[in-house]
Structure formats: structure tokens, C-alpha cells
Amino acid sequence: MDPQHIRNFSIIAHIDHGKSTLADRLLGLTGTVAARDMEAHSQVLDAMELEQERGVTIKASAVQMHWQAPDGEEYELNLIDTPGHVDFGYEVSRALAACEGAVLVVDATQGIEAQTLANLYLALEHDLEIIPVVNKIDLPTAQPEEIKLELAALLGGSLDEVVLVSAKEGTNVEAVLRAIVARVPPPSVPTGTDTPLRALIFDSHYDSYKGVIAYVRLQEGEVDGQTPLLMMATGTKTLPVEVGVFAPEMKPVRVLSGGEVGYVATGLKSVREARVGDTITSARNPAVQPLVGYQPAKPMVFASFYPAEADDFADLRDALEKLQLNDAALTFEPESSEALQFGFRCGFLGLFHMVIAQERLEREYAQDLIITAPSVAYELLLVNGEVREIHRPSDLPEPTLTVEVREPWMEVQVITPNDYLGAVMEIFRRKRGELLLTETLDTKRVLLTFEVPLAEMVVDLHDKLKSATRGYASMDYTFDGYRADDLVKVDILITGTPVDALALIVHRDLAYERGSALIRKMKEAIPRQLFEVPIQAAVGGKIVARVNVKALRKDVLSKCYGGDVSRKRKLLEKQKAGKKRMKMLGNVVIPQEAFLAALRLD
Amino acid sequence: MRRALYIHIPFCLRRCTYCDFNTYVGLLPLRAAYVEALEREAVLWAERSPELQVATLYFGGGTPSLLSPDSVARLVNVARVRFALPADAEVTLEANPGTVAEQQLRALRQAGVNRLSLGVQSSHREELALLGRIHSWAEAVSAVAAARRAGFANLSLDLIFGLPGQSLSRWMETMERVLELEPEHLSLYALKLEPDTPLARRVAAGELPAPDPDLAADMYARAGELLQDAGFWQYEISNWARGRAPAPEIWAVPPAGQSEQISAWVAQHNLIYWRNTSWLGWGAGAYSWFQGRRWSNPAHPRAYIAAVKSGELQRVAEECIPSALEMGETLMMGLRLAEGVTTHRFRARFGLELSTQYGDALSHFVKLGLLSWDAERLRLTRAGRLLGNQVFAAFLP
Numbered sequence: 001m002d003p004q005h006i007r008n009f010s011i012i013a014h015i016d017h018g019k020s021t022l023a024d025r026l027l028g029l030t031g032t033v034a035a036r037d038m039e040a041h042s043q044v045l046d047a048m049e050l051e052q053e054r055g056v057t058i059k060a061s062a063v064q065m066h067w068q069a070p071d072g073e074e075y076e077l078n079l080i081d082t083p084g085h086v087d088f089g090y091e092v093s094r095a096l097a098a099c100e101g102a103v104l105v106v107d108a109t110q111g112i113e114a115q116t117l118a119n120l121y122l123a124l125e126h127d128l129e130i131i132p133v134v135n136k137i138d139l140p141t142a143q144p145e146e147i148k149l150e151l152a153a154l155l156g157g158s159l160d161e162v163v164l165v166s167a168k169e170g171t172n173v174e175a176v177l178r179a180i181v182a183r184v185p186p187p188s189v190p191t192g193t194d195t196p197l198r199a200l201i202f203d204s205h206y207d208s209y210k211g212v213i214a215y216v217r218l219q220e221g222e223v224d225g226q227t228p229l230l231m232m233a234t235g236t237k238t239l240p241v242e243v244g245v246f247a248p249e250m251k252p253v254r255v256l257s258g259g260e261v262g263y264v265a266t267g268l269k270s271v272r273e274a275r276v277g278d279t280i281t282s283a284r285n286p287a288v289q290p291l292v293g294y295q296p297a298k299p300m301v302f303a304s305f306y307p308a309e310a311d312d313f314a315d316l317r318d319a320l321e322k323l324q325l326n327d328a329a330l331t332f333e334p335e336s337s338e339a340l341q342f343g344f345r346c347g348f349l350g351l352f353h354m355v356i357a358q359e360r361l362e363r364e365y366a367q368d369l370i371i372t373a374p375s376v377a378y379e380l381l382l383v384n385g386e387v388r389e390i391h392r393p394s395d396l397p398e399p400t401l402t403v404e405v406r407e408p409w410m411e412v413q414v415i416t417p418n419d420y421l422g423a424v425m426e427i428f429r430r431k432r433g434e435l436l437l438t439e440t441l442d443t444k445r446v447l448l449t450f451e452v453p454l455a456e457m458v459v460d461l462h463d464k465l466k467s468a469t470r471g472y473a474s475m476d477y478t479f480d481g482y483r484a485d486d487l488v489k490v491d492i493l494i495t496g497t498p499v500d501a502l503a504l505i506v507h508r509d510l511a512y513e514r515g516s517a518l519i520r521k522m523k524e525a526i527p528r529q530l531f532e533v534p535i536q537a538a539v540g541g542k543i544v545a546r547v548n549v550k551a552l553r554k555d556v557l558s559k560c561y562g563g564d565v566s567r568k569r570k571l572l573e574k575q576k577a578g579k580k581r582m583k584m585l586g587n588v589v590i591p592q593e594a595f596l597a598a599l600r601l602d
Numbered sequence: 603m604r605r606a607l608y609i610h611i612p613f614c615l616r617r618c619t620y621c622d623f624n625t626y627v628g629l630l631p632l633r634a635a636y637v638e639a640l641e642r643e644a645v646l647w648a649e650r651s652p653e654l655q656v657a658t659l660y661f662g663g664g665t666p667s668l669l670s671p672d673s674v675a676r677l678v679n680v681a682r683v684r685f686a687l688p689a690d691a692e693v694t695l696e697a698n699p700g701t702v703a704e705q706q707l708r709a710l711r712q713a714g715v716n717r718l719s720l721g722v723q724s725s726h727r728e729e730l731a732l733l734g735r736i737h738s739w740a741e742a743v744s745a746v747a748a749a750r751r752a753g754f755a756n757l758s759l760d761l762i763f764g765l766p767g768q769s770l771s772r773w774m775e776t777m778e779r780v781l782e783l784e785p786e787h788l789s790l791y792a793l794k795l796e797p798d799t800p801l802a803r804r805v806a807a808g809e810l811p812a813p814d815p816d817l818a819a820d821m822y823a824r825a826g827e828l829l830q831d832a833g834f835w836q837y838e839i840s841n842w843a844r845g846r847a848p849a850p851e852i853w854a855v856p857p858a859g860q861s862e863q864i865s866a867w868v869a870q871h872n873l874i875y876w877r878n879t880s881w882l883g884w885g886a887g888a889y890s891w892f893q894g895r896r897w898s899n900p901a902h903p904r905a906y907i908a909a910v911k912s913g914e915l916q917r918v919a920e921e922c923i924p925s926a927l928e929m930g931e932t933l934m935m936g937l938r939l940a941e942g943v944t945t946h947r948f949r950a951r952f953g954l955e956l957s958t959q960y961g962d963a964l965s966h967f968v969k970l971g972l973l974s975w976d977a978e979r980l981r982l983t984r985a986g987r988l989l990g991n992q993v994f995a996a997f998l999p
Contacts, residue, residue: 530970530992553819556990558792558840560938562608562875563889565931566896566921572934572995579995 001076003189003259007180008078008217009131010095012123013105014113014474018135022105022167022176023063023079029173030065030077032247061203062098062215062261064245069181077180078261080202082119093122094276098202098217098261101129101184103176104151108134108142108164112150112441114415114476120154130155131163131179138166150442187259190220196287197221197229199256199264199280206325210241210265212274213250219291220258221282228283229264232290236273237283241265276328297329299347300377300408300479301458302391303354304335304501305361306343308368308581308592313342319365320344323357330357335392337501339585340370340595345391347377351458370583370592372501374458379406379482393503396489399540404484405505408454411436411480414465415447416473423468424448431456432507451480455505490515492522493536493543494585501595508539516545525594528552533588606874607656607681609640610885611666612903615701619734619804620762622796624887624901625664632903636885637673639910641680643884643899646915648684655686656882658871659693661715667697671709678714692717692870694758699745700737707752717756717869718749719789725776729765732810734800739779746783756867758787763825764818765793766801766810773821774828781832786867788834788842790825792818819988837940838876839987843867876939877947878932887918894928896921925952929959930998933980937973937994942981956980963996 013019027033065077082095096102102123106116123130132151137144148162155161163179165172203215216223223229225242244252245262256262266274274280277293307316320332331347348354351374361367378396380388381404390396396405412433416424425435425448433452441447452461457477465473490511492502502522506514515537522535526549533549560568582589612625613633647654659681661674674695681687694717695710707718722742724730730738737745749757759780763773780788793813795802804810826836834842844867874881883889887901897920900906909915923931929952936943948956956975957964964980967973972986972993986993 530972530989550816552989552992554792554815554822554988555992556839556988557794558790559794560839560875560935561872562606562881562891563610563883563887563898565875565878565891565935566889566919569927569931569934569998572991572998575991576995576998 001257001260004186005073006076006078006186006259007101007184008080008099008187008259008261009101009103009180009184010080010082010099010123010128011103011105012082012096012116012119013135014107014110014115014119017105017107017110017113017116018167019081019105022103022133022135022165022173023081025167025170025173026077026079026177027063027065027248028170029177030067032063032065061248062246062263063248064261067177067181070178075181076260077177080261093126094202096123096126096128098200099126099128100187101131101180103131103133103180105133105135106147106151108136108144108147109139111143111147111445112154112415113474114413114447115474117413117415117447118476118478129184130157131176131183132157132161133163133165133176135165135167137164138169138171146442189258194285195220195258196285197223197280197282198287198291199223200291200293201274201276201278201280204271204274204276204326204328206271206322207265211267211269212271212325214264214266214274214280215261216256216264216280217261218256218258221287222255222257223264223280223282224255225252229266230281230283230286231274231278232281232287233275233278233293234273236268238266238268238273241267271325271328297349299329299331299349300454301348301350301354301374302345302377303348303374304337304340304343304345304372304392305332305358306337306340306370306372308370310341312368315365316344316361316367316369319361319367320346322365323360327357329353337499338497339499339583339590340372340501341583343370347391348374351462370595372595373504375505376408376453376455376458378487378505380404381406381484392500393489393505394498394500396487396503396505399488405487406482406484407487407505409451409480409483410454410457410477412450412452412457412475412477413447414450414473414475415441415445416469417445420469420473421446421448424465424473427461427464427468428452431461432510453483453485453507454479488539490518491538491541492518493534493538494522494526494588494590495533496536497586498538499585511539512537512544515539519545519547522594523547523549525596526588526590529588531587604657604874604879605655606658606660606871606879606881607685607687608660608662608871608881608883608885608888609666609677610883610888611661611663611669612636612886613663613668614665615668615698616734616736619732619801620793620796620799622799623664626903629903630668632907633669633673635907636903637669637676639907640677640884642910643915644677644680644684646910646913647882647884654882656681656691657688658691658874659687660871661695663696665698665701666695667701667706667710671706671713674710674715675713682714692756694719694869694871696721697745698735698737699742700735702745702748704748704752707749707754711753716754717758718754719758719760719787720745720749722759722780723762724765725779726772729768729772729776732765732801733762743783746785756787757783757785758789758869759783759785760789760791762791762793763821764813764815766805766813768813768821770817770820770824774824777825777828781828786844787869788829789840790822790842791840792822822988835940837868838872839938839982839990841869841872843869873939876935878928878935894923896923926999928952929954933960933997934994937980937982937990940981942979944979945977960997967993967996 011019011023062080067077068074080095080098104120134144134147136142144164148159151162152159163175198219199216201214201216205213207213223243225240228237228239230237242252242265243256244250268274279290281287307313324330329349332344335345336342375393378390380402383401383403414424428450431452433450435450437449439447486508487505488508488511490504490506491498519535519537528549530552532551535547536543537545582591613630614625614627617627693715695715696719699720723733723735725739795805805812829842834844836842881891886903886906887898889898897917900909900918933943945956964975968975972989974981974983
């Protein structure tokens with residue numbers, strides 16, 4: 001395809017503003033997906049079961065469409081979908097690097113939200129042409145003209161550039177295609193026939209037959225299924241299985257050329273050999289310089305995943321390895337804990353990423369998991385001058401060995417109706433947040449910029465914000481930097497033994513409050529045993545709070561006659577099986593829920 | 603082998619709020635057809651096992667006192683004629699104090715019933731109302747008097763404790779009042795909230811406080827002390843019989859093989875359950891444990907009647923109990939008894955030693971103070987009585 005007739009673009013939006021519905025419409029309008037298939041399978045791009053259920057896009061995907069524009073010319077339109085959640089901002093950035101334009105969708109009933117801004121700024125960083133679209137104009141509460149003004153003001157453009165659509169009803173969607181063709185610049189491809197291939201891998205997934213499928217944007221040159229390829233960063237050479245495009249399912253083509261978007265089925269067995277961000281070139285006629293790649297995403301939220309049954313450790317490792325093939329940002333390393341035995345310390349981009357990983361492990365890989373409370377990556381300045389990063393609270397050394405303990409801080413932008421301003425401020429105050437900026441967005445809403453420690457965010461900030469504002473506030477966040485503070489380790493002791501998996505790092509001012517809240521939760525979660533079980537919270541080795549789980553006094557069925565034998569026996573068998581799934585700490589039996597108690601701290 | 607015969611009577615005038623038994627309200631018109639079906643089931647059994655003999659007979663429910671004395675007489679007679687039930691055998695009938703008149707009791711005594719088990723439950727009006735009982739305390743008192751006049755020498759009373767909101771003193775008041783009735787036998791049951799019962803739903807909805815298990819443990823202990831002083835022997839986790847055990851402590855152990863002679867008032871029928879010997883269950887949803895298999899009849903009275911009529915009484919939830927499981931069940935049931943599980947009975951039955959079979963679990967629970975174990979027998983300790991489930995589970999395969 002002549003690069004002049006190629007348009008590469010993304011759709012960016014705040015969650016639920018209708019990005020996937022618009023994408024579906026574009027696929028239908030261009031005949032990429034037949035209308036009747038659309039009915040059966042709405043939100044074509046969201047292939048994963050989880051994506052469809054949660055209504056969010058988790059992984060970027062790329063679809064090729066062909067459309068005959070009013071000028072009579074046929075265009076190849078490559079829609080590169082972006083994840084809709086802030087944890088995946090890094091993946092958004094990757095997808096945007098493969099585009100020249102972005103369709104910015106805003107809900108006509110909601111207006112600009114926190115992620116609208118965050119995604120817009122990312123797109124502008126990549127010098128993309130922005131096509132503003134106001135969606136859901138069919139809804140009775142829609143205020144298209146007001147939102148149009150907001151958008152024009154935000155982008156500094158003219159009102160005429162804003163396209164008003166109802167993706168659900170199919171109203172005016174073609175205007176979006178026209179705007180893409182007219183305004184998104186074609187890819188710039190150097191002329192000359194023997195330019196060596198350079199293709200940027202912006203995403204990948206693993207296919208058990210074709211190996212790693214690299215999603216590529218060709219900068220220049222050509223790739224076909226016959227020529228050996230070289231991964232420039234890793235030096236891996238491979239003969240690809242095939243090349244193709246997503247239409248939207250994988251469709252092999254003979255050749256992909258400069259400016260195009262598609263896939264290379266590499267045949268490689270590990271994503272480590274064909275990393276996202278690497279440049280693919282020809283092994284016979286290699287390029288000299290790779291394209292500018294990406295910094296690998298750095299996980300900052302950590303939690304331990306343990307198999308519910310110790311025997312399933314190897315299964316969990318296999319499942320994590322497979323998941324990692326499709327989730328480059330996930331990290332994991334084996335660890336052991338006295339209570340939970342053998343498991344993995346996993347790193348995530350954020351809490352949502354963690355929840356998605358957990359659900360995928362449970363559903364797609366049938367793993368039964370115990371997950372510890374999430375923590376963050378801390379940076380330590382030791383007395384010997386060394387700087388060390390730790391990924392679990394129990395690794396925090398004695399206070400005498402550290403000069404500074406630093407934690408990641410985030411810059412958080414919140415858009416909230418004025419009515420909830422006080423509630424939002426209070427939530428952030430309790431989370432050690434600092435208000436940097438208050439901006440008036442319109443007559444009803446303000447944009448607040450806070451700084452807040454990530455550790456305070458990971459527990460329940462998003463839920464708290466949503467419930468305090470009845471769902472009206474939206475937020476987005478970016479990493480701001482590490483800051484030293486008076487951070488201490490809170491140990492939780494059960495019958496006098498510290499339980500690694502329950503240790504916390506918190507600000508000294510909150511240590512007592514958090515420690516006692518956690519042990520109260522533990523008391524609820526630990527069943528009474530045949531003896532009294534003391535649970536203590538200690539700060540720096542000093543006990544600050546204690547509760548006791550009283551000894552069990554009564555556990556017997558008082559009625560048991562001839563007709564009860566089977567039922568009674570089955571009850572005991574169930575009790576016994578339940579106990580088997582619990583964890584032993586010394587002679588104390590601890591159910592899995594106890595480890596989740598820290599997740600639900602109020 | 604002493605084998606028990608249980609006959610289930612699944613009719614009630616009203617369902618109690620805590621009850622999850624196989625019982626039905628509004629099916630009284632089925633009574634005649636049901637009794638007929640019971641007689642047919644007897645024939646089916648007799649045809650299959652002509653030599654079968656039973657040692658005890660128990661009418662449970664439901665509310666067996668809703669049967670006419672004549673029906674009861676016919677069924678007792680079937681047991682005597684076809685299954686060699688001895689003339690002096692224990693024949694128990696459960697009765698609701700709200701459904702018995704003296705004349706009826708006389709007729710039941712005449713029919714061969716020699717032990718009455720009365721569901722008294724409480725002596726307090728508000729507690730009886732909470733439980734959804736159809737009778738008052740005064741009716742319970744007069745039912746006992748009527749039973750005595752009708753010639754019943756063996757009376758057992760059921761009581762429930764640990765009710766939502768029940769205080770220790772309220773419970774002990776009931777205990778004191780019940781002792782004045784001078785029963786031969788008492789069953790004290792801690793309330794268990796069964797799923798989907800009105801009482802459980804009210805507790806779940808927060809209308810009623812959840813029963814406090816520690817308070818129930820206190821009630822149990824106090825009642826046990828009172829009964830010991832009143833001359834009762836606790837021979838099972840929830841059962842007491844008038845008469846002294848030879849050793850002075852509450853959880854007394856009679857000499858080996860003599861427990862039947864210690865107190866004439868021990869429930870002979872139930873003893874067969876707890877020794878896990880063998881029983882036949884007739885009627886809707888009744889369980890049988892016979893020749894290594896356990897099963898139940900169809901649960902609904904109509905289904906049961908229809909099945910019997912067809913001449914083929916299909917077995918519901920039939921289980922073949924392999925030896926290892928039978929051992930576990932024998933311990934689960936046997937450890938409920940004061941006599942425990944005797945080493946000689948276990949050896950005679952399974953050809954194995956308790957010590958080789960369960961050595962590790964035994965020493966674990968002995969160390970925890972829940973089991974006592976000597977050459978003669980294995981039994982729960984005083985502390986172990988209320989924690990039986992913790993122990994029993996360990997013996998199940």
C-alpha cells in the first residue's frame with residue numbers, strides 16, 4: 001500500500017465514554033466485520049473474557065480496515081486500540097508511538113474526565129494529530145454544545161473540528177472516518193527500494209502454534225514470511241512463520257511494507273527473545289540503528305501470590321510464565337514464607353493490574369490463590385551509602401542500618417463536582433496526601449492535583465473516592481518520584497512469632513492505628529482454636545497492640561442419631577477438607593481470609 | 603446382633619422455627635395410606651430377609667403422637683410377629699405435649715409403647731413462642747402427669763438451650779422445673795441454627811441476637827452439675843439417665859460390658875445407634891444401616907407411599923461403607939458415649955487394634971487433653987465432650 005493512503009490512529013478516552021462502541025462502529029462501517037457478527041459479538045476488540053465483562057480494554061490490539069473515502073480513493077486505516085485504565089498508561093504510550101493520530105472521545109453527558117486529560121497529554125507528547133469526538137449525543141442528558149466548547153478550549157482548536165456522534169445509534173460516525181483521512185498525516189516513509197527493514201514491536205502475545213506474535217509498526221522497508229529476521233536488541237535471529245494483519249482476526253498477507261501496521265508470527269518461544277520495544281530488521285540486510293524503543297515498565301506495586309494448596313506451586317509457576325507471555329509488565333520471583341510456604345512475589349504496574357492478573361490466573365489458568373496485601377517498592381539509603389530497593393515490608397532492615405527509607409509518591413489528578421470537594425480533600429488528607437493545585441474546570445467541577453504516597457493509594461483510594469462522590473469523581477495518576485519519610489515496619493505476631501506475609505511499612509504517625517486495625521481484622525478472620533491465640537502488632541520490636549482469639553469451647557453436634565450419620569460425617573469431612581486448605585503457623589491454623597484482612601483495612 | 607427398628611412419622615400440625623427435619627404440615631389426610639405403606643414396607647423387608655430380628659422399636663418424627671393408637675398397635679404388632687421384637691423390648695414414641703390426652707396415652711401404653719419421649723423444650727412462654735412450639739409449659743406438665751397415670755414408667759424429656767437472647771438463669775429455671783417432673787431420662791440439645799429455617803433467617807436478618815457458643819458451653823456445664831447432684835448419669839454428650847454410675851464424676855465410666863445394667867433408663871434404641879451396630883429405618887426419608895450399606899427411603903411421604911405401592915422401594919443416597927470408613931463412623935458415634943469405644947469391641951468387630959490404626963491421632967488428642975485412652979477404652983475427656991467434632995474428624999479417612 002502506498003504510504004500516502006495509510007492512516008494509523010488510536011482512540012483514547014476516559015473509561016466508559018464509549019471507545020469500544022465507536023471502534024465497533026468503525027469496523028462495521030468499513031465492512032471489516034459483518035453487521036451480523038457485530039450483533040453476536042459486540043466490542044470486537046475486547047477479545048478477552050475479562051475485558052468484555054469489565055468493559056475495559058486491557059491489552060492493546062490493532063485492526064486493519066479498508067475504506068473508500070468520498071474522494072474515491074481507498075485508504076488503509078489501522079486502528080491501534082489502547083488500554084482504558086491508568087495502570088496501563090505505559091501500554092497506552094506504546095500504542096501511541098505506532099500512530100500519527102488519535103481520536104479523543106468524550107462522553108456528552110460527562111464531559112472531560114481525569115483520564116481524558118491524561119491520555120490527551122500522552123498523545124500530545126507523541127505529536128499526534130487529535131480528532132476530538134463528542135459521543136453519546138443521543139442521550140437525553142447530553143450537552144453536546146457545552147462539551148464541544150470545553151474540548152475546543154482544551155485543544156485550542158476551532159469548534160468545527162469537533163465531531164458529534166452517537167456510536168451506539170451509529171449517528172455521524174462516518175464523519176470520524178472522514179476526519180481521520182483528512183487530518184491524520186500519512187506515515188512518513190523514506191523513499192528508495194533497498195532501505196533496510198525497521199519495524200517497532202509495540203505489543204505481543206503468545207500463540208501456542210505460531211510462537212510470539214509481535215505487533216509491529218513498520219517504519220520503513222518490507223517484511224515477508226520468507227526472509228530471516230533479526231531482533232536488534234536481543235540479537236535473536238528467526239525465520240518467521242508468517243506475517244499478516246488483524247482483520248480483526250489474524251490474516252496472513254504476503255508482505256507488510258513501510259508505514260503499515262500488522263503482525264509478525266516470529267515462531268519464538270519466549271517474549272524475552274522478541275521484546276516489546278525492540279526493533280525487527282532483516283538478518284541479511286540489517287539496519288544500522290534501531291528505532292527508539294521504550295523503557296520497560298517498572299512495577300511499583302508488589303504482592304505475593306501463593307497456591308492455596310502447597311502442592312500446586314509448580315502449576316502456579318507455569319501459569320505465571322504463560323501469563324507473562326501476554327503481560328510484559330508482570331514480574332515475579334519465587335519466595336517462601338513460614339505460613340504460606342512457597343509462592344511468588346509479583347510486581348505490577350498498579351492495583352488494577354494486580355486484580356486483572358489475579359482474575360486471569362484464576363479463570364484462564366484455574367489457579368486457586370492466596371494473595372497478600374499489596375505493598376510498594378521502597379528505596380533504602382543504607383548507612384554504608386548503598387541504595388537498595390525492597391519489594392516486601394519484611395525486608396526492611398533494623399532502623400539502625402538505614403539512613404533513609406524512601407517511598408514512591410504519585411501525582412494524582414481528580415476531577416470532582418464542587419459538592420464533593422470537602423469529601424475528596426478529607427480522603428486525601430487521611431492518605432497523607434498534599435493538595436498542590438485547585439483549578440476550576442467549569443461552573444460545576446474542579447480539577448484537583450494532589451501528591452500522595454503510592455502505598456496509601458494501593459489499598460482502597462479509588463474505591464473510597466468513588467463512594468464518597470457517588471461515582472462522580474474521576475482520577476488519574478502518574479509517578480512523581482521517591483521521597484524519604486519517617487517510615488517504620490509494623491510486624492504482626494501470632495503466638496509470638498512474626499508473620500512475614502503480614503508485615504506492613506507505614507508512616508510512624510499511623511503505625512499504631514494501622515497495626516491495631518489489622519490485628520482486629522485478623523481476630524475476626526482466625527477461627528477459634530483449641531487454645532488461646534494472641535495476635536500482636538509491634539513497631540520496631542516493641543509491642544503496641546494486642547488482641548486474643550479466645551480458645552474454642554464448643555464444637556460438637558448435640559444431636560446425632562441413626563439418621564444423622566451420613567450428614568454428620570459429610571459435615572466433618574468438609575470441615576476437615578477446609579482445614580487442609582488452611583495454613584499452619586506453628587500449631588495455629590490460619591485460614592486464607594486472614595491474609596486478605598490487610599486488604600480490607602478501613 | 604442387636605438391631606434397632608426406627609419408624610418415621612413425618613406429620614406435624616405446625617413446623618417449629620428451628621426444625622429442618624423431614625416433616626410436613628398439612629399432610630394429615632395421608633395418615634391412613636402412610637400407615638398402610640409402612641406395613642407394606644415391613645412385608646418387603648421380611649420377604650428379603652426372613653430371619654431378620656429387631657431388639658428395639660422407636661417411633662420418631664415429625665409428630666408420632668398424631669398417629670392413632672390403633673395404627674401404632676398395628677405397627678408394634680408387625681415388629682413382634684415378623685421381626686421377633688421381644689415382649690419386654692424398649693418401644694419408644696416421641697410425643698408433642700400439645701397433642702396428647704390421657705385416654706390416648708392409655709391406648710398407646712396398651713398398644714405396647716413403654717417409653718415416651720416428650721418434646722418439652724422450655725418452661726418459658728416466650729421461649730416456646732420463639733421456637734414455634736404449639737404447646738405451653740402447663741400442657742407439658744399435665745402431659746407428664748397424664749403419662750404417669752397412663753402407666754408410663756419410662757419418661758424422657760427433650761430440652762433446648764442456647765436460644766437467641768436466653769440467659770443462663772432463664773435456662774437454669776427450666777432445668778429446675780423440669781427436675782420437679784422427675785423424668786427417668788433427659789436429652790439436652792444445644793440449639794443449632796439450621797440453614798433456611800425461620801429462626802436462622804431471623805438471626806441472619808439481625809432481628810435476633812446470634813446464640814453465643816460460650817454461653818451455651820456455660821449452660822451445658824451448669825446443667826450437667828445440677829443433673830449430677832439430682833442423681834442423673836450422663837451417658838452420652840446430650841443424654842442423661844436417672845441412676846448412679848459407679849464412679850462419682852459426671853463423665854463416669856461403668857465397668858466394661860455393664861453399661862446396660864448401670865441404669866435401666868439408658869435409651870436402649872439410641873445406644874444401638876451410638877454403638878453403630880445396625881438399624882432398619884421405615885417410612886419417608888428414614889435411613890437404614892444394614893449389611894455394610896446405608897441408604898434412605900424417598901423423603902416425601904407421597905413419593906414414599908408410591909414407591910412402596912410399586913413394590914420396589916428405591917434407595918436414595920445409598921452408600922457402601924468400606925471398612926476404614928466404618929471404623930471412622932464407629933468412633934464418631936461411639937466416642938459420644940461415656941463408655942467410649944472399647945478396645946475389645948473394636949478388635950472383635952474389625953480385627954484391628956485401635957492403637958495401630960489411629961496411634962498418631964490418639965496421642966495428639968490425649969496430649970491436648972481431649973481424649974483419654976487406656977488398655978480398656980478410648981473416650982472423650984470432660985474437656986473433650988464439647989469439642990467432639992475436632993476429635994471425630996481426625997478418625998475419618
